[in-house]
Amino acid sequence: MKEAGYYDEQSTDGVVVMVEPYSQKELIQQVVYRILDANLDRAREGLRIIEEWCRFGLNNAQLTGECKQMRQEIAIWHTAEIRAARDTPGDRGTELTHPQEEQRSSVKSLLQANLCRVQEALRVLEEYGKLYHPNMGTAFKQMRYRVYTLESNIMAYHRHQLLLRSHLYLVTSSSENLLATVEAALKGGLTLVQYRDKTSDDSLRLEQATKLSQLCHSYGALFIVNDRVDLALAVDADGVHLGQQDMPIAIARQILGPQRLIGGSTTNPEEMQKTIAEGVDYIGVGPVYATPTKPDKPATGLEYVSYAAKNSSIPWFAIGGIDANNINDLIDAGAERVAVVRSVMQAEQPTLVTQYLLSQLNRIKPQP
Numbered sequence: 001m002k003e004a005g006y007y008d009e010q011s012t013d014g015v016v017v018m019v020e021p022y023s024q025k026e027l028i029q030q031v032v033y034r035i036l037d038a039n040l041d042r043a044r045e046g047l048r049i050i051e052e053w054c055r056f057g058l059n060n061a062q063l064t065g066e067c068k069q070m071r072q073e074i075a076i077w078h079t080a081e082i083r084a085a086r087d088t089p090g091d092r093g094t095e096l097t098h099p100q101e102e103q104r105s106s107v108k109s110l111l112q113a114n115l116c117r118v119q120e121a122l123r124v125l126e127e128y129g130k131l132y133h134p135n136m137g138t139a140f141k142q143m144r145y146r147v148y149t150l151e152s153n154i155m156a157y158h159r160h161q162l163l164l165r166s167h168l169y170l171v172t173s174s175s176e177n178l179l180a181t182v183e184a185a186l187k188g189g190l191t192l193v194q195y196r197d198k199t200s201d202d203s204l205r206l207e208q209a210t211k212l213s214q215l216c217h218s219y220g221a222l223f224i225v226n227d228r229v230d231l232a233l234a235v236d237a238d239g240v241h242l243g244q245q246d247m248p249i250a251i252a253r254q255i256l257g258p259q260r261l262i263g264g265s266t267t268n269p270e271e272m273q274k275t276i277a278e279g280v281d282y283i284g285v286g287p288v289y290a291t292p293t294k295p296d297k298p299a300t301g302l303e304y305v306s307y308a309a310k311n312s313s314i315p316w317f318a319i320g321g322i323d324a325n326n327i328n329d330l331i332d333a334g335a336e337r338v339a340v341v342r343s344v345m346q347a348e349q350p351t352l353v354t355q356y357l358l359s360q361l362n363r364i365k366p367q368p
């Protein structure tokens with residue numbers, strides 16, 4: 001880039017011509033055009049990366065269409081005069097990459113990085129665009145808000161899809177081998193984990209939940225926190241599980257927003273109808289069998305499982321006393337999804353138990 005007041009020299013037919021210096025105004029305009037050019041490209045590239053996941057990963061025409069629409073709207077602003085200001089060899093910024101760009105631990109982190117990149121680019125376009133055209137600032141401000149909504153919709157859709165695909169739910173118990181046991185189950189194909197610890201102090205809970213959240217996300221699995229909305233937010237969990245005596249679902253939804261999952265416990269048909277009406281994403285059904293993990297709750301029996309199979313309009317997980325020996329009784333009663341604590345947390349080989357339970361649940365044909 002030329003500095004203000006610099007003289008260009010051009011040679012035509014051996015004659016050296018002294019060119020008038022660029023005016024300060026023209027030079028600033030060139031710089032603004034280059035900033036706009038780089039950020040128009042950056043915003044479109046980021047959107048394209050997000051669009052590919054919406055199309056091929058999520059198979060969602062509406063989200064794909066929204067990305068495409070924004071890319072096309074951005075392209076209209078990319079005029080010939082802005083493109084003409086491009087100076088790639090002189091752009092020192094092209095060599096700079098962040099170490100995290102070289103390594104992404106999951107599709108989720110890749111999407112978040114690109115959503116962030118698009119939002120930053122749109123913010124730059126909003127500010128510098130005001131110097132280019134009276135409508136550009138407003139146009140890109142509105143688009144930035146559309147990208148926030150897109151982010152929320154993508155994350156919500158991604159989580160719901162994964163929830164629908166999850167047939168085994170591991171609820172943790174206190175264990176010296178907490179992380180190793182959960183990781184062993186993730187290796188066996190587990191995609192849904194709930195952190196449940198009824199006795200530890202908050203500093204240990206925070207430490208364990210932080211590690212588990214990172215672990216689950218690195219395996220592409222959902223991570224839910226039992227009882228505690230604050231802890232769920234603190235560790236970037238995918239949601240929270242609440243019982244009838246826990247925080248009301250409506251308040252949790254207000255705090256968590258629409259993009260995180262909320263699960264609710266139910267022990268009978270009335271609780272089921274009420275909890276579904278409150279807007280949860282899934283329910284627990286049980287304890288089906290009496291269990292030392294939840295000693296004060298009487299068993300509901302398989303009857304309630306059959307009732308859930310016929311009446312639940314949302315995904316539901318049978319829970320309580322379920323293991324490799326009785327899983328097929330649950331399946332016969334209509335369960336397609338189960339949640340377990342002891343059978344995986346206390347297993348000698350959590351990977352194998354996970355694989356076995358999943359293999360039984362995956363044999364179920366989807367209902368027409």
Ligand SMILES: Cc1ncc(COP(=O)(O)OP(=O)(O)O)c(N)n1
Pocket residue numbers: 169171194196198226227241242243244245246263264265266283284285294317319339
């Ligand atoms: C999947 C699932 N279902 C039920 C429960 C039980 O929740 P709650 O009744 O709140 O009891 P606690 O787990 O908090 O003791 C659950 N955690 N998960």
Ligand SMILES: Cc1ncsc1CCOP(=O)(O)O
Pocket residue numbers: 171286287288291292293294319320321322339340341342343
């Ligand atoms: C948390 C909870 N809620 C209903 S039953 C239950 C515990 C199930 O534990 P286990 O799988 O060890 O019987």
Ligand SMILES: [Mg+2]
Pocket residue numbers: 226227241242243246
């Ligand atoms: Mg609870």
